Amino acid sequence: MIGARALSTAFAxxxxxxxxxxxxxxxxxxxxxxxxxxxxxxxxxxxxxxxEFEADEEPRLKGFESFEVRYLGASTNxxxxxxxxxxxRVVDARRGIVHSYELTPxxxxxxxxxxxxxxxxxxxxxxxxxDLVVIAPSDQEFVKLHASVERSGTYxxxxxxxxxxxxxxxxxxxxxxxxxxxxxxxxxxxxxxWAEPPDGVEAARELSSWLxxxxxxxxxxxxxxxxxxxxxxxxxxxxxxxxxxxRAAIFxxxxxxxxxxxxxxxxxxxxxxxxxxxxxxxxxxxPLRSGRIEFEPSSVRGSFIVDVKDRRxxxxxxxxxxxxxxxxxxxxxEEGRPAAFDGAFGTRFTVRADVEPRRARVGDPLVLTLEIExxxxxxxxxxxxxxxxxxxxxxxxxxxxxxxxxxxxxxARYTLRAATADVDRxxxxxxSWFDLDAEAYRETSSAAVPIEIxxxxxxxANDIVRYGEDADARDPTRAEGLFGNLTDSRLVEDxxxxxxxxAAAPAVSLVAYALLAWLVGRRRRLAGDPVRTRxxxxxxxxxxxxxxxxx
Numbered sequence: 001m002i003g004a005r006a007l008s009t010a011f012a013x014x015x016x017x018x019x020x021x022x023x024x025x026x027x028x029x030x031x032x033x034x035x036x037x038x039x040x041x042x043x044x045x046x047x048x049x050x051x052e053f054e055a056d057e058e059p060r061l062k063g064f065e066s067f068e069v070r071y072l073g074a075s076t077n078x079x080x081x082x083x084x085x086x087x088x089r090v091v092d093a094r095r096g097i098v099h100s101y102e103l104t105p106x107x108x109x110x111x112x113x114x115x116x117x118x119x120x121x122x123x124x125x126x127x128x129x130x131d132l133v134v135i136a137p138s139d140q141e142f143v144k145l146h147a148s149v150e151r152s153g154t155y156x157x158x159x160x161x162x163x164x165x166x167x168x169x170x171x172x173x174x175x176x177x178x179x180x181x182x183x184x185x186x187x188x189x190x191x192x193x194w195a196e197p198p199d200g201v202e203a204a205r206e207l208s209s210w211l212x213x214x215x216x217x218x219x220x221x222x223x224x225x226x227x228x229x230x231x232x233x234x235x236x237x238x239x240x241x242x243x244x245x246x247r248a249a250i251f252x253x254x255x256x257x258x259x260x261x262x263x264x265x266x267x268x269x270x271x272x273x274x275x276x277x278x279x280x281x282x283x284x285x286x287p288l289r290s291g292r293i294e295f296e297p298s299s300v301r302g303s304f305i306v307d308v309k310d311r312r313x314x315x316x317x318x319x320x321x322x323x324x325x326x327x328x329x330x331x332x333x334e335e336g337r338p339a340a341f342d343g344a345f346g347t348r349f350t351v352r353a354d355v356e357p358r359r360a361r362v363g364d365p366l367v368l369t370l371e372i373e374x375x376x377x378x379x380x381x382x383x384x385x386x387x388x389x390x391x392x393x394x395x396x397x398x399x400x401x402x403x404x405x406x407x408x409x410x411x412a413r414y415t416l417r418a419a420t421a422d423v424d425r426x427x428x429x430x431x432s433w434f435d436l437d438a439e440a441y442r443e444t445s446s447a448a449v450p451i452e453i454x455x456x457x458x459x460x461a462n463d464i465v466r467y468g469e470d471a472d473a474r475d476p477t478r479a480e481g482l483f484g485n486l487t488d489s490r491l492v493e494d495x496x497x498x499x500x501x502x503a504a505a506p507a508v509s510l511v512a513y514a515l516l517a518w519l520v521g522r523r524r525r526l527a528g529d530p531v532r533t534r535x536x537x538x539x540x541x542x543x544x545x546x547x548x549x550x551x
Contacts, residue, residue: 025094027052027120029059029127033103033113037133039319042301043070043104043191048116048127049077051096055119058099059127063114066107072100108136137319142169142304144276146266147295147323154330155436156345156377159204159286164192164298164323165262166227166253166279167269172308179255180277180305181225183313187250188302190227190281194295197285200329201293204284214281216252226252227279227300253279289343289380290331297324332434338441342384344433346376351431353446355416361454362421368414370401370446372431379405383412384429391427395419418453425450 034045048059061069077096082089105111113130144167151160168180197203216224234249258278263269299321305313352371360366383401386392399415426449435442
């Protein structure tokens with residue numbers, strides 16, 4: 001099998017048509033970062049390239065306790081480089097797999113990114129470590145972050161809106177009414193962790209439909225003004241389009257002079273709202289279950305104008321992290337909670353039950369199909385535990401259900417086995433939920449399903465045919481027992497296999513095979529005999545010659 005390096009070299013020689021020799025590289029690891037100075041809480045892009053490795057496995061990262069590591073994926077980096085050395089063509093065929101990571105330092109100071117490792121030909125290969133300087137954020141007055149939440153209720157499925165406010169200090173006169181971002185060479189980088197909804201909630205709108213309306217549009221000859229968000233890119237005029245080359249997406253968050261309401265919750269800016277521009281980003285979420293929902297802090301990094309001298313802006317690199325918050329989602333109240341409540345919230349539910357078959361014996365399996373459909377958190381509701389309900393536990397042996405969810409319907413299939421023949425129905429199954437409109441418990445149930453259960457038929461001593469000395473027990477004309485369906489003894493024949501016949505069968509098969517092989521061989525030999533061939537075709541040749549003579 002031709003290796004990747006040999007194939008690349010052959011392609012280079014064929015393409016250029018000149019003598020060449022390849023420089024083969026040994027497996028090695030190349031490590032890189034996008035910058036070596038980073039603020040605490042900010043992230044750094046870290047790549048590990050495995051060059052000339054046969055296996056495309058992910059490298060091992062050990063000793064990364066000082067970082068939060070997020071794997072971004074892998075890409076290929078194969079290339080053929082041609083150069084001339086003393087008049088000879090040299091082809092460098094390189095094959096690499098680049099693994100990308102996002103590292104977030106967990107403490108300030110001088111940190112070292114440890115060496116990644118991978119195996120090649122049974123040996124461990126190590127990459128180079130990289131030193132980082134992690135800067136602790138300092139108190140500054142130029143950029144502030146704050147987040148708040150607006151709620152219409154405190155229970156699951158009652159939506160709430162999270163708003164992130166970025167407060168940027170206004171420019172000095174005479175530019176105080178201008179948007180501070182309009183004079184920046186590059187848009188500040190805004191990182192919003194809850195662009196991907198936290199666990200336990202879902203966003204009211206998809207990421208693209210949420211952010212696309214905020215895309216900054218060109219203002220004549222002026223550059224677009226706004227922030228980048230989570231390093232998102234777009235192509236053409238459509239966010240996440242597959243056409244054209246990707247470009248950094250800049251989002252216009254409609255900056256304006258802040259008001260007292262905008263700085264509420266930021267004690268350092270109390271009474272100083274008019275000193276800042278405010279930019280707002282809002283998103284609506286729906287909680288799926290009760291509990292605590294954590295929204296991690298956002299961050300902003302960029303060069304902001306802190307002063308103007310000689311009509312030139314003085315910039316300063318700023319990194320700020322903030323705007324984290326916690327949302328508590330209440331559970332249904334304990335008071336008045338029904339025994340059949342399993343955590344369902346909504347406004348309407350229906351329950352249907354069916355059993356197949358409807359007629360069986362004691363201990364035979366019955367398949368109970370239960371369907372729960374409603375306007376609520378069906379995905380968060382489990383199948384009712386029938387074994388914990390006395391009406392079922394006393395009448396049936398119950399196996400754990402299989403559950404399937406499709407849209408707003410939960411289907412659970414139980415296997416039931418009736419304990420006695422006295423069972424004449426599958427009892428109604430109650431289902432309770434907490435009504436969000438009335439903020440009260442509601443309950444519905446399925447209808448009872450009638451069934452017929454028969455006792456297991458017992459076999460008496462006379463119903464079992466025994467083989468023994470009793471001739472009457474072997475009589476096939478008996479009216480009961482295993483031969484009760486036979487009325488004529490002549491129908492019972494001796495079907496035992498003869499040992500002589502069984503032993504002779506292989507020999508007979510071999511003789512028949514040999515005879516058949518001889519007949520086939522003889523036919524082939526006769527067909528190839530030239531004398532016999534001339535005899536078979538003599539008549540046909542004579543007829544052709546006579547016809548030619550007549551012509």
